[in-house]
Amino acid sequence: MLTHRQIRYFLAVVDAGQVSAAARALNVSQSAVTLSIKDMEGMLGTALFDRLPTGLRLTRAGQQFRHHARDIAVSFEAAMKSVEATDDAVTGRVRLGMSWTLSSYFAIPVIEHFTRQHPRIDVELTEEPREVLEQALVEDQLDLALVLTSNLTSGAGLKSRTFHRSPRRLWVSVDHPLTRQKTVTLTDVAKHPYAVLRSDDADKQGLAYWTDLTGHPEIKLISTSVEAVRSLVAAGRAVTILSDVIYRPWTLDGRRVERIDLAEAIPTMDVGIAWSAAGTLSPAAKLLRGAFNTSISGGHI
Amino acid sequence: MLTHRQIRYFLAVVDAGQVSAAARALNVSQSAVTLSIKDMEGMLGTALFDRLPTGLRLTRAGQQFRHHARDIAVSFEAAMKSVEATDDAVTGRVRLGMSWTLSSYFAIPVIEHFTRQHPRIDVELTEEPREVLEQALVEDQLDLALVLTSNLTSGAGLKSRTFHRSPRRLWVSVDHPLTRQKTVTLTDVAKHPYAVLRSDDADKQGLAYWTDLTGHPEIKLISTSVEAVRSLVAAGRAVTILSDVIYRPWTLDGRRVERIDLAEAIPTMDVGIAWSAAGTLSPAAKLLRGAFNTSISGGHI
DNA sequence: TCAGCATATCAGTTTTTCCAATATTGTATA
DNA sequence: TATACAATATTGGAAAAACTGATATGCTGA
Numbered sequence: 001m002l003t004h005r006q007i008r009y010f011l012a013v014v015d016a017g018q019v020s021a022a023a024r025a026l027n028v029s030q031s032a033v034t035l036s037i038k039d040m041e042g043m044l045g046t047a048l049f050d051r052l053p054t055g056l057r058l059t060r061a062g063q064q065f066r067h068h069a070r071d072i073a074v075s076f077e078a079a080m081k082s083v084e085a086t087d088d089a090v091t092g093r094v095r096l097g098m099s100w101t102l103s104s105y106f107a108i109p110v111i112e113h114f115t116r117q118h119p120r121i122d123v124e125l126t127e128e129p130r131e132v133l134e135q136a137l138v139e140d141q142l143d144l145a146l147v148l149t150s151n152l153t154s155g156a157g158l159k160s161r162t163f164h165r166s167p168r169r170l171w172v173s174v175d176h177p178l179t180r181q182k183t184v185t186l187t188d189v190a191k192h193p194y195a196v197l198r199s200d201d202a203d204k205q206g207l208a209y210w211t212d213l214t215g216h217p218e219i220k221l222i223s224t225s226v227e228a229v230r231s232l233v234a235a236g237r238a239v240t241i242l243s244d245v246i247y248r249p250w251t252l253d254g255r256r257v258e259r260i261d262l263a264e265a266i267p268t269m270d271v272g273i274a275w276s277a278a279g280t281l282s283p284a285a286k287l288l289r290g291a292f293n294t295s296i297s298g299g300h301i
Numbered sequence: 302m303l304t305h306r307q308i309r310y311f312l313a314v315v316d317a318g319q320v321s322a323a324a325r326a327l328n329v330s331q332s333a334v335t336l337s338i339k340d341m342e343g344m345l346g347t348a349l350f351d352r353l354p355t356g357l358r359l360t361r362a363g364q365q366f367r368h369h370a371r372d373i374a375v376s377f378e379a380a381m382k383s384v385e386a387t388d389d390a391v392t393g394r395v396r397l398g399m400s401w402t403l404s405s406y407f408a409i410p411v412i413e414h415f416t417r418q419h420p421r422i423d424v425e426l427t428e429e430p431r432e433v434l435e436q437a438l439v440e441d442q443l444d445l446a447l448v449l450t451s452n453l454t455s456g457a458g459l460k461s462r463t464f465h466r467s468p469r470r471l472w473v474s475v476d477h478p479l480t481r482q483k484t485v486t487l488t489d490v491a492k493h494p495y496a497v498l499r500s501d502d503a504d505k506q507g508l509a510y511w512t513d514l515t516g517h518p519e520i521k522l523i524s525t526s527v528e529a530v531r532s533l534v535a536a537g538r539a540v541t542i543l544s545d546v547i548y549r550p551w552t553l554d555g556r557r558v559e560r561i562d563l564a565e566a567i568p569t570m571d572v573g574i575a576w577s578a579a580g581t582l583s584p585a586a587k588l589l590r591g592a593f594n595t596s597i598s599g600g601h602i
Numbered sequence: 603t604c605a606g607c608a609t610a611t612c613a614g615t616t617t618t619t620c621c622a623a624t625a626t627t628g629t630a631t632a
Numbered sequence: 633t634a635t636a637c638a639a640t641a642t643t644g645g646a647a648a649a650a651c652t653g654a655t656a657t658g659c660t661g662a
Contacts, residue, residue: 002377004305005650019609032651034609046384053608053659061384068380075376076303079369083347083362108528116365125533127524223428227409235416237423306619320640330621335641337619354628354639 002043004076007069009036010048014066018055091120092284097133098125098146106245106271107146107292114291121284134158137276143285146292149272162272163293166243169259169266173236178260185263190215195229195238196222197246209241209266233257243269303344305377308370310337311349315367318475318557319356385417392421393585398434399426399447400500407546407572408447408593415592422585435459438577444586447593450573463573464594467546470560470567474537479561486564491516496530496539497523498547510542510567534558544570 012022013033023030037056041048048062058066098107111123128136130152133145138157149162170189172178178188186209194217210216220238223229226246232238234257247259273289275281281289313323314334324331338357342349349363359367399408412424429437431452437443439458450463471490473479479489487510495518511517521539524530527547533539535558548560574590576582582590 001309002305002381004303007380018607020607028650029652030609031611031653034611035650038610044381044384045386048384051609051658055608064383065380068376068383072373072376072380075369075373079308079366079373080303080345082365082369083345108526108532112532116361119361122536124538125524125529126522127526127529221426223426225409225428228426228428231409231413231416232426319638321638329619331640332622332642333620339641352627352640354630354637356639 002040004072006036006040007072009033010040011066011069011073013037013049013056014058014062014069016055017057021055087118088120090118090283090287092282093122093124094282094285094288095124095126095141095143096145096288097128097136097142099127099130099133110292111288114288117291118284118287121287123288134274137274138278140276140279143275143281144289145274147272147274148270149274150267150270152272152274157277158274159277160272160274161289161293162270164245164271165268166245166271167261167266167268168241168243169247170239170241170262171230171233171247171257171259172239173234174258176236176239176258178239179258183263184260186210186214189239189241189262190217193218193220193238195220195232195240197226197229197240197242198222198224230257241266245269245271303341305373307337307341308373310334311341311370312367312374314338314350314357315359315363315370317356318358322356382414382417387417388419389421391419391584391588393583394423394425395445395583395586395589396425396427396443397445397447397589398429398437398443400428400431400434411593412589415589418592419585419588422588424589435575438575439579441577441580444576444582445590446575448573448575449570450575451568451571453575458578459575460578461573461575462590462594463571465546465572466569467544467572468562468567468569469542469544470548471540471542471563472531472534472548472558472560473540474535475557475559477537477540477559479540480559484564485561487511487515490540490542490563491518494519494521494539496521496533496541498527498530498541498543499523499525510565531558542567546570546572 009022009026009032012026013019016022016025019033019037020030023033026033037049044061044065046061047059048065049056050059096107096111111125115121115123126136126142130147133142133147134153134156136142137145147160149160152158152160170178170184178184178192181188190210196219217239221228221232229238229240229242233240241262244259247257273292275285275289310323310327310333313327314320317323317326320334320338321331324334327334338349345362345366347362348360349366350357351360397412412426416422416424427437427443431448432454434443434446434448435454435457438446448461450461453459453461471479471485477493479485479493482489491511497520518540522529522533530539530541530543531549534541542563545560549558574593576586576590
């Protein structure tokens with residue numbers, strides 16, 4: 001079993017470029033580091049370094065592994081810092097509606113973070129199409145609703161606040177040919193197999209890019225699962241254009257997905273929260289609204 | 302410094318709900334686990350668990366920490382897998398269809414593992430309702446399809462293999478009144494607020510339990526998000542009956558969900574793979590079929 | 603060739619982790 | 633209110649893991 005200590009030693013060697021320097025930095029003997037690295041290589045069944053007379057250089061497998069090692073080290077640091085204070089003072093109930101695209105990919109983590117910080121506030125979730133959410137807000141069956149504010153019906157007795165304009169960018173695998181171009185246009189993208197994320201609200205915007213001018217890409221997958229799309233992209237078998245809100249750099253198996261800015265202006269995905277113009281929000285609801293605000297602009301997702 | 306071992310022990314205790322059971326699962330003594338946890342708590346300067354006579358329950362800080370611990374464990378696994386040996390010999394394309402319930406909750410991890418092991422096999426994913434999948438198999442537009450085999454139309458020129466019979470059970474929060482009953486019947490369940498997981502294929506079975514005899518529960522949430530359902534259940538605000546395949550003992554914020562066997566026999570969810578009776582499967586398709594077989598019976602999910 | 607600088611190996615020591623037995627604590631029950 | 637029960641806490645000594653320091657070995661460049 002890999003240990004945290006081995007990960008730290010490994011990263012130190014990567015940074016230093018040689019075992020002896022790494023050992024000095026770590027305040028242990030050179031032999032301890034050497035053994036640790038050899039142990040790891042034995043466990044993984046692959047050489048992580050090429051041994052050169054001047055030091056150690058990562059092999060291909062080692063480069064791969066390095067990304068994961070960094071991930072692990074960062075996760076440990078985050079874990080140590082994670083013990084936070086909570087706020088028991090505010091209590092109450094918030095009825096929050098959303099559509100599923102938003103729910104799984106960013107709302108749930110934010111809500112769970114919120115309920116940890118405010119354990120005595122009860123957040124009630126419902127998922128509905130945008131039209132139903134708007135209706136429910138007006139009829140006071142919901143306090144708040146997460147919506148794509150650009151799609152919001154205007155003048156329906158609702159207030160809203162857009163807290164994030166999420167750019168849409170091209171997602172590709174690390175070794176994709178398009179990563180080597182200086183600028184990428186929609187016409188370039190149209191030449192590659194494409195994956196579409198199917199969602200109730202977002203896809204109307206999402207498929208509007210393609211015109212006769214740009215040409216149309218070959219659709220390789222239409223899926224409701226972000227994981228499926230990400231997976232296909234990471235494997236280099238498709239590209240896609242999606243919002244930063246649902247971007248993660250890693251697939252489940254640790255392959256990387258990269259983002260590229262497109263030469264053309266693509267409409268942003270405007271995420272926000274809506275509430276009824278009549279009546280006033282409870283303190284609990286205001287807190288939750290604030291939580292979405294900070295957690296999204298604060299880069300928690 | 303936190304160690305990987307401590308993280309594993311911590312997660313085992315969270316999953317088991319008590320130190321002694323976790324120790325058994327880890328094949329170490331109870332005292333080793335106790336010490337490890339106490340060490341961590343000392344390091345973090347906070348109690349991670351409340352000690353109850355029946356076992357350990359996460360404190361708020363512990364719930365926070367669990368999030369990170371999980372991250373760490375996943376990162377380690379990904380790191381180990383990142384250097385796995387691959388099989389470049391078999392090449393080809395496999396067109397795989399599935400319905401979304403199956404896709405996000407177990408198919409994707411299996412496929413990602415498979416494509417790592419067989420980088421030169423191209424797995425094409427599509428998601429469709431079961432009827433469309435069956436049609437596509439017969440017409441040779443798909444090689445394989447993941448389906449609930451109990452729903453499969455018989456005599457449609459399809460072969461299938463069921464590789465997992467997943468029991469359906471009642472999901473409730475740890476402190477739910479139903480946990481204190483010796484036996485729980487559907488009539489008991491009908492008295493409590495209920496959450497429905499909306500999915501194309503499974504809900505036909507999933508809602509067929511309720512008859513005039515048992516009564517009908519009040520539906521509190523209909524959602525496509527397993528996380529949303531699990532979250533509601535963990536909060537004790539609803540119960541649900543779902544397949545073991547998609548069961549996890551905790552929500553993202555570390556609250557527990559328990560399962561209870563029902564007095565009545567509930568049909569199992571039979572997960573399997575189907576292919577056309579005409580023609581023969583390519584070697585690549587056979588390999589993928591085998592991958593599903595072993596990864597599911599092998600307890601990878 | 604040989605000095606210089608790097609990693610590899612190995613035996614012995616230190617530190618960590620583990621086990622087994624036992625003490626302690628809280629709940630339910632009679 | 634005593635008692636059984638089921639859980640965690642503690643502790644001393646054994647086992648395993650990690651580390652050190654000395655030494656062997658290998659490559660480069662003057």
